[in-house]
Amino acid sequence: MTTMMNNLPAVQAPAGLAVHATGVTRSFQPGRGVLRGLDLSIVPGEFVALLGRSGAGKSTLLRIFAGLDPEYGGDVLVPERRAVVFQEPRLIPWQKVLANVMLGLRPGTDGRAGLRQRSVEALGEVGLADHARAWPATLSGGEAQRVALARALVREPHLMLLDEPFGALDALTRTKMHTLLQALCALHQPAVLLVTHDVQEAVMLADRAVVLTEGTISLDVPVGLPRPRDPGQPPFQRLRTRLLAELGVNEHASVQAAATAAT
């Protein structure tokens, strides 16, 4: 089932699409649009990385898709079943880990016990089954973010919205989370929109990388590299350089500039 975000009756998305957004606009100040007629489609099971400079409107778009920002223009069609992982874990501190995973879920045909069971399994998938009865405050940053991931996955979303979910983690934990996320995505096959400003992360994880510039998609490229991906391989680096250039970063030029400045 697909939802039109403006509280209109449910409609069918064009066949074979998980996300269909056309002409999306959003401005916080009159005359200064953050999103200016953006078009973006995602097919089911596709992993799309949304890159952009700070303040480009990446998170704004994600919040529109999440249903957290109704003040936009254009048409946005997203699946009803979607889940968000924010940059911060946003676990409810006064609910234990398992209750956080189950937050807002209604028991299905398998009843409350079944819901519990599925939630414990989701925690198991992120390697935290034995933390079910812990308080969030006792978790490390990486653990808390894995709980947030379990909380998203237990909903079996058709669309997963990831808002720089690894941005606050240390490099080592981030690498582990990348591996975990790829495994879980292969297992559950949701469509994913990953908002990030980390080009390496985008090329590592995504099927497709899109760059948001001046309120529209300025570059839309398939990654097309076999998995597991090796950041040392030339095709990986070529794509990385291309995306960085689109973001306004010229690696060689900046190295030269820095060297000149040093001498």
Next chain:
Amino acid sequence: MPDHVSASGPGPGATAVADISRAPGAVLAPGAAAFGGAEFTLIRPARARRRQFTITRAPRLVRRAIGPLAAIGLWQLVCSQGLFTSFEVASPVAVLDAARQLADQGVLQSNLLISLQRVTEGLLLGVGTGVVLAVLCGLFWVSEDLLDPVIQAFRAVPILGLVPLVIIWFGVGETPKVFLIALGCVFPIYLNTYAAIRNVDNKLVEAGRTFGLSRLGLVFKVILPGALPGFLVGLRFALVGSWIIDVVAEEINAQSGLGYLINQAQSTNRIDIMFCCLSIYAILGLAADAIVRLLERRLLVWRAAFSGG
């Protein structure tokens, strides 16, 4: 090696080797001359530091009892040294004596009980009203706009100034006392709970929304539990305030209660009874504080990881 290592700045003792003998606390590290003779500081591990003071290793209850016990000891000392006459200040021993006399007559128990009853009724009424108002104003903009200015205006009215009016309205029975106590509890509860509701992390509310919590679910699972610490702060104020108002209400017109006892003691010049009643208030205050602490420990277990141990 000296036990204590000073971290003083570039004092005169730090410059020359000969000066060390004059400042036994200071040491020079090997090769200190290379640093121009600057002193070194030994950073002690926490364990070594703690072992020096046995008081920090005593149980919490013991540690918290030391202060009040010392105060009582000082009080007794001042009295037995004759700094005040027994018509000015009653000593702790005299207070205990008075308490025993009153208890033997059954006066203490009955009056304490009636005061406790008034305070409990007033508290329940006041806390209930305060919470309802705080939830209404915290959750709905409309009720905030309509109610908050009125509440703020009422808050500015001195409650004790209402006493004559309350007597006209409710007579001299139990109602005016309970009413005044309730009124005194409403505002601290309202202010703290309302502010706490408004301060609940909007990011959590957003997360709850995206994960399918209904409006009611958000209120009961996210907003109200998040406001609980603020409510407990308000409760502390309310508990203390309720006793203050109780005394005043009972001193002005009453035939029973602790405040009445104090009033009677004043007219018969029994300073020991006055001090006895005041001490009971102090003990009740401590008890109330202990109850809230217990509540906090029970209700805010999830915060345990944040508290400083």
